Amino acid sequence: MRKKIYLLTPGPTPIIEDVLLEMARPILHHRTPQFSAIIEEVKKGLQYLFQTKNDVLILNASGTGAMEGSVSNLFSSGDSVIVINGGKFGERWTEICRSYGLNVKEISVEWGKAVDPSIVRDILKRDKGIKGVFVQASETSTTVTHPVKELAEIVRDIDDTILVVDGISAVGVFDLPMDKWGIDVLVSGAQKGLMLPPGLSFVGLSDKGWRFSEDADLPRYYFDFRKERDNLRANTTAYTPAISLIVGLRKVLQDIREEGIETIFARHERLAMATRAGIVALGLRLLAPDSPSNGVTGFFLPDGVDGGRFARFLRDDLGIIMAGGQGHLKGKILRIAHMGYIGIFDIIVAISGLEMALKRFGYNVEFGKGIAAVQEILFMEMSDEGTGK
Ligand SMILES: Cc1ncc(COP(=O)(O)O)c(C=O)c1O
Numbered sequence: 001m002r003k004k005i006y007l008l009t010p011g012p013t014p015i016i017e018d019v020l021l022e023m024a025r026p027i028l029h030h031r032t033p034q035f036s037a038i039i040e041e042v043k044k045g046l047q048y049l050f051q052t053k054n055d056v057l058i059l060n061a062s063g064t065g066a067m068e069g070s071v072s073n074l075f076s077s078g079d080s081v082i083v084i085n086g087g088k089f090g091e092r093w094t095e096i097c098r099s100y101g102l103n104v105k106e107i108s109v110e111w112g113k114a115v116d117p118s119i120v121r122d123i124l125k126r127d128k129g130i131k132g133v134f135v136q137a138s139e140t141s142t143t144v145t146h147p148v149k150e151l152a153e154i155v156r157d158i159d160d161t162i163l164v165v166d167g168i169s170a171v172g173v174f175d176l177p178m179d180k181w182g183i184d185v186l187v188s189g190a191q192k193g194l195m196l197p198p199g200l201s202f203v204g205l206s207d208k209g210w211r212f213s214e215d216a217d218l219p220r221y222y223f224d225f226r227k228e229r230d231n232l233r234a235n236t237t238a239y240t241p242a243i244s245l246i247v248g249l250r251k252v253l254q255d256i257r258e259e260g261i262e263t264i265f266a267r268h269e270r271l272a273m274a275t276r277a278g279i280v281a282l283g284l285r286l287l288a289p290d291s292p293s294n295g296v297t298g299f300f301l302p303d304g305v306d307g308g309r310f311a312r313f314l315r316d317d318l319g320i321i322m323a324g325g326q327g328h329l330k331g332k333i334l335r336i337a338h339m340g341y342i343g344i345f346d347i348i349v350a351i352s353g354l355e356m357a358l359k360r361f362g363y364n365v366e367f368g369k370g371i372a373a374v375q376e377i378l379f380m381e382m383s384d385e386g387t388g389k
Helices: 017-023 033-050 063-072 088-099 117-126 148-155 207-215 225-233 243-259 261-281 307-316 344-360 369-380
Strands: 056-060 080-085 103-108 130-136 162-166 185-189 200-205 296-300 333-337
Touching (some): 017 243, 033 056, 033 200, 056 225, 063 088, 063 185, 063 200, 080 088, 088 103, 088 130, 117 148, 243 261, 261 369, 307 344, 344 369
Parallel strands (some): 130 162
Antiparallel strands (some): 056 200, 296 333
């Protein structure tokens, strides 16, 4: 029999069966009233998800495309910006900004830790010429959440500075109300909290962000935000869109609205808490104990365990796909994602598989200890509804 696979990586994430079926329908043509109606609906769904009154652009690209577009559309050559670099994706902001000739002041953050917002405040007070602050809401490589709300409070009153947030593994996972907090640019991608195959990315911009797009002088062509916005307003796209993905997106956004974002955030929080509890109960050390992301949990493997072999054992023998470490954490950590279409029994599977793999690799583990900790958390949150109590 074909092995049953449990995909517990922070992208791609599992896809709901109904959404797969929607995307399997015969292809539509994109210059038709039928497709325009879909765009119109999707636009509203994205505004609900991003919690903004402004347009949320839909780009044909993985998340990095929207990251790059946020640099090329909003800044000018030689502009000074702050990048908060506490992991692989912070590093990516720096790389993109430098390739476009921006002058990057990096705030290096220890992997596994969140940035201290007062450092950003102090730099912005000292240096009045900083045009942008770049950060990850959820730094997937270190499983950390950076304090976006506090950063937005610092940046929102500075007329000449925007806050650019990579929410690729955060949007649809935890609360990032764009308009309420004053996030200027919020980027996301399809294959994480949005539960779609990779290939789409999204960008929401504040009024200040749009003002920046008027002054920016960097070259751009395919990712031209103003062109995309004008087309979106006419319920179309500048170029051939990823039609089937957008059809899938409509279904996902309908589901998201039906469940409600508050319920979705609470569900992710519960799964994250249960995962962390299971890992700690097994005597393992969390990678980001102080500021963990609710979308993905990282933990150190016991000393002497080869992370690559351990992850391969989980994948090839047990069918459980977790993510390994990146950069200097390669081979030392594992990451279990609990974002999107993940249920409580996926977490039981993850922790149960972890117990078995640990034992197989010679680590003294008491079977059931991690699972019991997961169940305790999930049980606490269960309602009595339907029990007759
Ligand atoms: C926080 C974060 N930023 C950026 C990216 C890059 O996105 P993509 O691989 O879709 O280009 C990822 C993907 O893992 C991510 O998790």
